[in-house]
Amino acid sequence: MxxxxxxxxxxxxxxxxxxxxxxxxxxxxxxxxxxxxxxxxxxxxxxxxxxxxxxxxxxxxxxxxxxxxxxxxxxxxxxxxxxxxxxxxxxxxxxxxxxxxxxxxNSTPEILAPLLYLLKMKPDFKTVSVINQDYVWGRDSWAMFTAALNVLKPGVRVVSEMFPKFGATDFSTEITRLLALRPEVILNASWGGDLDAFIRQASDRRLFERSTLVMPLGESSLERVGKSLPPGHIIGARGDHWFLHPKPADPxxxxxxxxxxxxxxxxxxxxxxxxxxxxxxxxxxxxxxxxxxxxxxxxxxxxxxxxxxxxxxxxxxxxxxxxxxxxxxQDMIMGTTHLSDRYAFRILTDMIVFPGEMVTAPVGQVSLDWLRTLKPEMLGRIPQPVPFKA
Amino acid sequence: MSRRAELVLALLGAAAVVLLSWAVPWLRFVLTIALAKGVAVLGILLLLRAGQVSFGHALYLALAAYMAAFGASRIPDTLLLLPLAGIVAAAAGLAIGLFVSRYRGIFFGMLNLALSMVFYSLLEKFYAVTRGADGLRVPATTFGGAALSAEGQSWAMLCVALIAAFGSGAFVKVYLASPLGSALSAVKTRETRLEFMGVPARLVLLAAYVLSAFLAGIGGVIVALSTRHVTPALAYWTTSGELVFIAVLGGAGGVLGPFLGAAAYELTRVYAAALVAEAWQMALGAVLLLVILFAPGGLWGMGQALAARRRPA
Amino acid sequence: MSAWFVENGMLLGLATLDGVSSAASVFMVAVGLNLVFGVLRVLNVAHGSLYAIGGYAAASTSLFLLARGMPAWAALPLLLVSSAIVGGILGPPIERLLRLMQGQEEVLQLLVTFALFMILEDGQKLVWGVRPVVSDAPVKVLGTIEVPFGSDAIPFTAYQLLVLPGVALLTLAVLAFVLRRTLFGRMIVAVTVDREAARAMGIDAGRVTLLTFSAGAALAALGGALASPTTSLVPGIGASTIVLSFAVVATAGLGQIEGAALSAFMIGLGRSLAVYFAPELEVVVPYLIMVAVLLVRPQGLFGTLEARRI
The missing domain is CATH 3.40.50.2300 (Response regulator)
Structure with missing residues (x-):
């Protein structure tokens, strides 16, 4: 894969x-x-x-x-x-x-950057659901996401937690449940065929119109899912990896x-x-x-x-x-899906590159404990988003 | 083949294993795993004698491997862990065997498969305990109280595997010759007659089943302690399929077959993976197909046929 | 209290809709497996690979033709055509091989199919690679149906709600009709029940087996083709599909067509209910159902006890 x-x-x-x-x-x-x-x-x-x-x-x-x-x-x-x-x-x-x-x-910045980006771009959400693959990344990332969410924006209600098995390809039941529950934000940290299938099925059933999707590994699926993925959803790339990076050190x-x-x-x-x-x-x-x-x-x-x-x-x-x-x-790039005539698939706009030090637990600290010590004022230190320029 | 000839062959095989492991260090690990699987396959062989094939013995292998992974921090000695985890596997085998020994043929195979898939799912689901698909690291163990260097540890595991192979091979040989063992082939062919003679077929099968679970468990512990990492994939149905594969590849005729099969299987696998990385599974499948079509007695049967031809009775 | 019932009742309704469609796809694979078992007396492990190949073939031909101007609606009938082709091409050689093994031990026959499975798994990887393949034209063509849910309405795809269960029901009806009402169907039944006797009556058992096997292979391919527009095709789906259909077939009883439908329904429904009420159990539900059924009825729901050999 x-x-x-x-x-x-x-x-x-x-x-x-x-x-x-x-x-x-x-x-x-x-x-x-x-x-x-x-x-x-x-x-x-x-x-x-x-x-x-x-x-x-x-x-x-x-x-x-x-x-x-x-x-x-x-x-x-x-x-x-x-x-x-x-x-x-x-x-x-x-x-x-x-x-x-x-x-x-490591995993910590890969999930903390999406959360910070979400809080910056869509600060008013009150409900969240998760649908992650059932293995350690899926479970750990959700544990870290909620730990940080609880200190950065207390009071968000978790409406459902689903962990379909790794390698699942049919999410119709899960999607029905998400459609019925109408969470404002859905975290989906899966990847590969699982994520592709989810995006397609969710798009066929218009889940993207009801909820904002946060997909920390979405970058790897963008080209494959093409136009199934509508604009306005949040994408990460496990680093500052993006072929249209707004400010590469060596263009x-x-x-x-x-x-x-x-x-x-x-x-x-x-x-x-x-x-x-x-x-x-x-x-x-x-x-x-x-x-x-x-x-x-x-x-x-x-x-x-x-x-x-x-x-x-x-x-x-x-x-x-x-x-x-x-x-x-390493730095982490986050962005929002965006329509462009030059590509047959969605690209990113409103990109934020989070400095690696800001989102990584310091040496000798256990990530989960470190995330619990975060303070809401760190939201003020988030860099400004950079729009896509054709 | 006489008992003595078999013993001589086994000793020669063991010498070859030691020699190879000494000459080619990275093969030491591969051969240890092969011996471990051979022990597990001995159990499959018992069931094959009764005409039953289990597509779920990975359950016992994985159960014992996880027992070893959990137990190693509390009972850090290999020589204690090995029998203990084997006994746990046998106990599970007894509980499940009471249920599945009522079934034959496809149902027997499928029930075993289903139960091992349930176990597999549990290993994946209870990530708080089992760490899910990432699996558990197995701490280093001592041997009779002696802590060894990494190098020594790998030699010691090979020795443990060899001893386990000899012990279980001899035991299965004796078992097959005993009334309980010979009744197994009657389960395969004429089960009802067996019952007319007052031998409860279910008990005959159950005994073999528990023994096979024990052997799979022993194999599992050795796999866990040499790989030093266990994952739920050990319980997936394809692992069970692999055990049956080895049994047929090696040949169900004698107790050396499983080890011959396991060594051939593991070596083919590592070399196929190195040569045709994209299609190693295809290569293995083709080997299996050829063996079944042209040498249904497996490698062991082939060897015997050759020996018989050279030395006309 | 009553509010709780209303809400959960409605959820139950939604879960049933999902359960029916997932049951439909499982049924397609399981019924083919069962048919093949009937005539050849071997549980074909490679059936799962046929499912995967059927899916890949359908998706890639439809992508290929759509890129060359095929109208989108044609992607629907294409699913049928491509599965028939897969069944027609792969069925006969596999059947030939399995027939060579007739009279051998059951275990060896099973292992031949296991070897075939290993070969086809890698073959499929060599042909289609490891990148997920998907063509969702058939889903897009039909659009969605809004299912009322209290004051809300939940969109379902028409494909999931109508096509999947429709094709499954049609398959069930056609099979039941062919097996009961036509001469060829009776020949199949005769070969299933007693091969020797059927031969003695002048039935060309070889031809019956060949055709039935190819039909079973095509059904597996159709199962994959039907699933291809909604799911991602990735290596490994063959392996997970076959275990699930084993569970369905064993629950149903071997050789039972209607039984396969019922147990596929039970298992599909069980899984989608689990997603709502006990997500942790979803994966084990099929096996729990199977074990529970076999505890009570060792020969499966509809199976008949085989005469014991004396």
Whole structure:
């Protein structure tokens, strides 16, 4: 689902790196492994990669379960490992690692930014419902959302909580219930086929006319659901990942990447492509630092890992910093769906880029506890929305 | 095949496993998992003898794996956890077996499937306890009180798996030769006659069922303690299907079949995944199809046929 | 108190509407599975893949043709046509393979279908990839129907409310008619009840099996095709569909057409009621119903006890 576009991005970027001489003169050879068959298989493959293929660095994984399983293994085998796409905040809040790094933000900003955006754009709502996939992200994100909502805007009534099973494709009963209950806001933090199906079915039954939808992972479905999704609903992207980012640090970098990717695959890059790019850029930067520290000598595992601590590296849209606990801090973009003649699908307007520090729990703090200490005055610090300019 | 020849083959197999694990370190884990699945498949073999196929034994495997995951923080010793979780699986097998042993054929298979799917859903739903689809991390365990390094731990798990394989293989062999065991094939062919002789078929099946649940449990604990992470996918019906797959691949003829099948299955899987990442499942399906069509006795049956041809009686 | 009843009564009404349509899609798959079991005596695991392939085929042909100027209404009959084609192409070779296995152990036959399932799962991934595929033209064409709900009105799609249950009822009626009233139908029944005896009476059992199997495959494909406009087609739907239809078939009793309809209805209704009143139970409801039914009637709701072998 997300693996394929990310793979394509990885192939493209690694070709570019190798064409310009590789990292420190060494060509990069990628090995792709399918994490589909489950955790036991994944752990076996991880060992094979490290012990048999002798890879220098591992990028793992989309599924949080696979990340949770391989992080301790990485520590045990002392092989630098980058968590490039999974976001469970548990990894760095419950354990300490020296060889495991995340080159993206974690779950906390991914759900707090949507809430702050909602409070900024639609401050008067009184009722909310949730329909999330039934797995840890779906449950955790709702727990974090309500924890922050209770302190930032007390008194909002939760009218229904539904957690259809992961991979469900028929939401007609859930939609009927939402239509009957008429909540002003509906949070749907699901993704992939689940979210596509939900958006289509909700659109067929005009749920979008009754409630404002908040979809923190909506960016990855925009192109696929096309015109089914009406304007005026809230979309997030698990970072500041958006091919029409209003203020990218390096506009040329984003534009060339977007164009090259679109030419290669026929689709616009979605957030997993950005995540993959970040993992690759971070690796390149870390190697450069480690090589410089060793005066050009090839770094060993420990030296490479040391270079990741405190690393600041460019993403396609901005800068990401890896904290001392291994967690990445990155900005979060939020926006509202908008009609444009130039695209066959909805794009974003009224975009707000939340600074990473503002929405991420500080080092050593447990996200859920930190969210409960937030104060309503932080709403005043939210940047102003930027409209889409054709 | 004589008992001694079988024992010699088993010892040779064990030596090969140890040698391979020493020469190719990453295979150590794969082979440990293969042995664990082999133990679970022994249980499937018992039921196959009675002509029954369970598409739900992943339930016991997963139950024991989760017991190990929960238990490891309280009883951190492998040698205690292993039998304990096995017994829990057997107890569950007894409770469920009392119900399903009344059914035969498709209904037996489907009821097992349904119950394992219920268990799967529970594991996913009660995320407060089970952490849902993300699964639980299994803490490191000791061996007879000794805490080992990561390297030592993986060797120790391999040894535990080997011992479990030998123990359960020998036990199943003895069991099959006992009256309770030989009555199993009568359940398959002439159940009513069995009852005329005063042997309650249901009890014969129940006993085998409980034993098979125990074996699946032992396999599950070994899987959990070597993977060090458990997820609900362990209880999904395709995991059960995999066990039956291995049983047929290895051949239902002898107790070495399951281990042969499991090793072939796991190795095909890792190599197929490395070679044809997109179509490893297709490769496995094709292998299974070929085995069923051309070698219904499985790998073990094939080996026996070859041996028999070379040494005409 | 009475207000509580009124409100919940109305919710019950809404839940029933949803339950009926989800029952309709499950029924389409389950009835095909049951038909196939009748003539071949094997529970076809690959039936779930046929469902998935039927869905993919319908969605991609309709996308392909719509992009080339096919009028939107034609997407509806296209669902039927594409499923018939899927059944016609995939049915015969699978049936051939399964017939090779006749007389082998039941377990081996079941496993052959499991192997086929694994092959078709990856095959479908190779052809259609992992990106969700959907063509919602059939839903859009028919628009929505407002169902009154107190002072409010809830929009339902006409497709969900009329087409799904309509096709399911029609299938049920046609099958019942064919099996009871036509010569070919009686041949099917004869082969189902006793293959040997049917052969002795001069029935071409092979041909009956082939046609029935293909029809069953087409029904599975139609189930997928009917679901394709509303759901996303993603890898893995075959696996989850087949377990659900197993539950329906086992609850109904093997080989029972009307039974499959009733148990699909029970299971569909049970699931949608669960969404309203006990969302946590939704996923396990089908299995709980099945276990409860089999506890009381070991041969399923409508199954007949098989004679015991002596």
């Amino acid at each position: 997300f693996g394929v576009p990310a793979n394509q991005a990885a192939e493209m970027l690694i070709e570019e790196i190798n064409a310009s001489g590789g990292i420190g003169g060494v060509k990069v050879r990628p090995i792709f492994v399918d994490e589909g068959p489950g955790v036991a298989h994944f752990v076996g493959e991880y060992r094979r990669l490290v012990q048999s293929e002798k890879v220098d660095i591992v990028f793992a994984a989309i599924s949080s379960a696979d990340c949770l399983a391989c992080a301790p293994l990485a520590e045990e085998l002392k092989r630098p490992t980058i968590l490039w796409d999974c976001s469970t905040q548990r990894i760095f809040e419950e354990n300490r690692y020296d060889y495991v790094f995340r080159t993206i933000g 040329k970098l984003l534009a060339t990447f977007t164009e090259a990717f679109h030419r290669r695959t026929g689709i616009y890059p979605i957030y997993p492509c950005h995540h993959m790019a970040q993992a690759i850029f971070a690796t390149k930067k870390a190697y450069e630092i480690a090589l410089a520290r060793k005066n050009g000598g090839w770094p060993n595992d420990a030296e490479l890992a040391a270079a990741f601590k405190g690393l600041e590296f460019p993403s396609l849209t901005g800068t990401v910093r890896i904290r001392e606990d291994g967690q990445g801090v």
